[in-house]
Amino acid sequence: MLKIKNIYHFYLNNDGNKIVVFNGLNLEIKEKEIVSIVGPSGCGKTTLVNIVAGYIKPINGEVLINNKSITGPGRDRIVINQGDDLFEWMTVADNIRLVTKDKSEDNVNKYIKLAHLGDFKNAYPKELSGGMKKKLSLVRALAAEPEFIIMDEPFASLDYQAKEELYEEFLNIVKFSDKTVLLVTHDIEEAIFLSNRVVVFFGTPTLIKQEVMIPFPYPRDKNIKELNDFKELKIKIRL
Amino acid sequence: MKTWLIFLSTIIFIQLLFSVISNQNFFLPSPLEVLNALFVQLSQGEILIDAAMSLERIIIGFLLAVATAIPVGILCGYNQRFGSFFRPFIELLRPIPPIAWIPIAILLFGIGDGSSYFIVFLGAFFPIFINTYFGSISLPVVYKNVTQSFEIKKSVFITKILFYFSLPYIFTGLKIGMGMAWMSVIAAELIGAQSGLGYFIQINRLLLRTDNILVGMILIGIIGFALSKLLSLAEKIVIPWREK
Numbered sequence A: 001m002l003k004i005k006n007i008y009h010f011y012l013n014n015d016g017n018k019i020v021v022f023n024g025l026n027l028e029i030k031e032k033e034i035v036s037i038v039g040p041s042g043c044g045k046t047t048l049v050n051i052v053a054g055y056i057k058p059i060n061g062e063v064l065i066n067n068k069s070i071t072g073p074g075r076d077r078i079v080i081n082q083g084d085d086l087f088e089w090m091t092v093a094d095n096i097r098l099v100t101k102d103k104s105e106d107n108v109n110k111y112i113k114l115a116h117l118g119d120f121k122n123a124y125p126k127e128l129s130g131g132m133k134k135k136l137s138l139v140r141a142l143a144a145e146p147e148f149i150i151m152d153e154p155f156a157s158l159d160y161q162a163k164e165e166l167y168e169e170f171l172n173i174v175k176f177s178d179k180t181v182l183l184v185t186h187d188i189e190e191a192i193f194l195s196n197r198v199v200v201f202f203g204t205p206t207l208i209k210q211e212v213m214i215p216f217p218y219p220r221d222k223n224i225k226e227l228n229d230f231k232e233l234k235i236k237i238r239l
Numbered sequence B: 001m002k003t004w005l006i007f008l009s010t011i012i013f014i015q016l017l018f019s020v021i022s023n024q025n026f027f028l029p030s031p032l033e034v035l036n037a038l039f040v041q042l043s044q045g046e047i048l049i050d051a052a053m054s055l056e057r058i059i060i061g062f063l064l065a066v067a068t069a070i071p072v073g074i075l076c077g078y079n080q081r082f083g084s085f086f087r088p089f090i091e092l093l094r095p096i097p098p099i100a101w102i103p104i105a106i107l108l109f110g111i112g113d114g115s116s117y118f119i120v121f122l123g124a125f126f127p128i129f130i131n132t133y134f135g136s137i138s139l140p141v142v143y144k145n146v147t148q149s150f151e152i153k154k155s156v157f158i159t160k161i162l163f164y165f166s167l168p169y170i171f172t173g174l175k176i177g178m179g180m181a182w183m184s185v186i187a188a189e190l191i192g193a194q195s196g197l198g199y200f201i202q203i204n205r206l207l208l209r210t211d212n213i214l215v216g217m218i219l220i221g222i223i224g225f226a227l228s229k230l231l232s233l234a235e236k237i238v239i240p241w242r243e244k
Helices: A045-053 A092-099 A105-114 A130-143 A160-177 A188-194 A222-226 A228-236 B002-021 B031-044 B046-078 B080-093 B098-109 B113-137 B141-149 B154-192 B197-206 B210-238
Strands: A002-012 A018-029 A034-038 A060-065 A077-080 A148-152 A180-185 A197-202 A207-213
Touching: A002 A045, A018 A045, A018 A060, A034 A188, A045 A077, A045 A148, A045 A180, A077 A130, A077 B141, A092 A105, A092 A130, A105 A130, A105 A160, A130 A148, A130 A160, A160 A188, A160 A222, A180 A188, A188 A197, A188 A222, A188 A228, A222 A228, B002 B031, B031 B046, B031 B210, B046 B080, B046 B113, B046 B154, B046 B197, B046 B210, B080 B113, B098 B113, B098 B154, B113 B154, B141 B154, B154 B197, B154 B210, B197 B210
Parallel strands: A034 A180, A034 A197, A077 A148, A148 A180
Antiparallel strands: A002 A018, A002 A060, A197 A207
């Protein structure tokens, strides 16, 4: 379980003014849950990712994993970034091999197969499409055997068609591996389609405007977007 | 093909120009005379020994520079404190042209190979260092974050991430460094050596053999060109992820 407890954080803008991002933020993510955080840009989504990942320390408050406070970044929670985070000088296989504990060929192949990248095992990231790169980022994260996957707008750089195809595959991979996911996005449809729960951020300092449970069972396919329930959820969640 | 045709026709044009103005008292030899001297020198073989001597010096000096500039550059980029300690010294020494070091080099290493290695080393070190350093401080934050999240060991980070990320920058440094090394070795031989292409030019200056001087210059050009081609080839082999 991941618990974000009483986070207070601010930064100084260019004029030296204090901008309070979080003033006592609380959020809990249960095991194997996929939780999306949506909100307009500048509402502290990326700051939250950085705090949960351990890249920055909040000025006050803490992030607890299984009731233990985190002190920095770690293998128990891997971030999938918005931009390219693959090592472009390593092949697909080497990208995975670098981060796994078990460096055997079988283990590396297992993850390559999970992403359906078998034909690209010895290709460099530059030779992959945007969607394939994201899948590789995901299985590379899984290869570290973390408890949590943190996704910071992972699909933002992809075009609509690539996203559509990727969502289902992403869900399959994540659900297959039984990981807990924190997804940050500005795309409401994406958030509804992928998650168990959508948390809407709003304002400065950031408040949780609403929390919406998404009732569709997994595995989900893209036809659920045509359902009236899905459309109603879209209307209910307004940024 | 086209470039070679243009090149050849330019040479022929110069030759024609020479035959038109050859009645005047002209100190420079014509292309034909230079070609003739080139054949004579090549058949005698001594100039090849001189070229080999220069090549040996440049290779040793260059490799010394590579072996020091790359690790120091990477470490300065990796460790800011290390970097801020080294940078002022390097910035202070960098503007001094290698040629200005020749008297000191001769005092330190005597006339001969030692001082040539030293001058070549100085010529190649700074461009390689600066580019390596620049490469390693340009590592995007995302890679640092990924490294922290995956808890990748420092030694693995330096050798498999920072070094490889910096490689394209390093090759830029190597190319500039090779050019500097080649210029430096000729300069060093002009003053403080008993062999090499620089020495060959110097001797022929004293003998007033301008045709041989031009032969030496041509060889310097050809070898320099070949060396930079060789480095470009090495770059393609070493950095395949950039090519595809």
